[in-house]
Amino acid sequence: MAIKTIGFLSFLFFTACVWAQEIPEREFFRRMDLGEELMNKGEYEAAQKEFIFILENKEVLPSNLAYLFGRNSYHLSLYKQSINWLNKYLQIKGTKGQYYDEAVLYLQYSEDKYLEIQRNLSRQMIDELNNQDYDCGGLEKMICPVCKGSGVVIKHGAFGDTYHTCIYSAGEAFLSCEEYNLFMRGLLEPKISY
Numbered sequence: 001m002a003i004k005t006i007g008f009l010s011f012l013f014f015t016a017c018v019w020a021q022e023i024p025e026r027e028f029f030r031r032m033d034l035g036e037e038l039m040n041k042g043e044y045e046a047a048q049k050e051f052i053f054i055l056e057n058k059e060v061l062p063s064n065l066a067y068l069f070g071r072n073s074y075h076l077s078l079y080k081q082s083i084n085w086l087n088k089y090l091q092i093k094g095t096k097g098q099y100y101d102e103a104v105l106y107l108q109y110s111e112d113k114y115l116e117i118q119r120n121l122s123r124q125m126i127d128e129l130n131n132q133d134y135d136c137g138g139l140e141k142m143i144c145p146v147c148k149g150s151g152v153v154i155k156h157g158a159f160g161d162t163y164h165t166c167i168y169s170a171g172e173a174f175l176s177c178e179e180y181n182l183f184m185r186g187l188l189e190p191k192i193s194y
């Protein structure tokens with residue numbers, strides 16, 4: 001009886017460990033550096049994979065990622081996405097950001113390209129261009145990338161961890177494919193606010 005209980009408890013413990021397994025912080029920064037290196041070498045598709053991994057898995061996004069993802073999006077001709085993320089970077093860091101000059105420069109490039117395309121395309125073609133990016137693998141719903149489907153976001157503070165309802169999925173596990181696309185473009189507005 002006792003042995004069974006211990007066996008069951010260690011099973012629970014093991015399950016809890018697997019469940020709580022988190023990607024170590026340094027792994028995100030390793031991938032961010034790698035992404036930047038790939039971008040500087042002109043390997044934009046490969047760089048984007050690294051940046052999207054961080055966007056999808058990291059709870060609190062480093063502000064430099066907004067610059068890197070925004071600039072790389074320019075190289076991939078995703079101009080609207082580029083504009084949104086570069087603006088986000090400039091809003092967060094102001095003129096003091098490490099990448100301020102580059103962010104302003106690439107924001108200008110993306111805005112020029114975006115305007116040029118708008119001048120040359122019909123309304124319908126613009127809509128298609130803005131909606132082409134993430135097909136959600138044919139699914140209607142995607143696990144919320146902010147709370148990883150848990151519905152809550154854990155904030156690590158000096159006095160321990162606090163739990164907040166995820167403001168993007170409002171406590172639900174999923175975002176609609178449309179909302180997921182808005183999130184990836186930097187346009188998703190929180191459903192709830194504190």
Ligand SMILES: [Zn+2]
Pocket residue numbers: 144145146147148149150151152166167168169170171172173
């Ligand atoms: Zn969520």
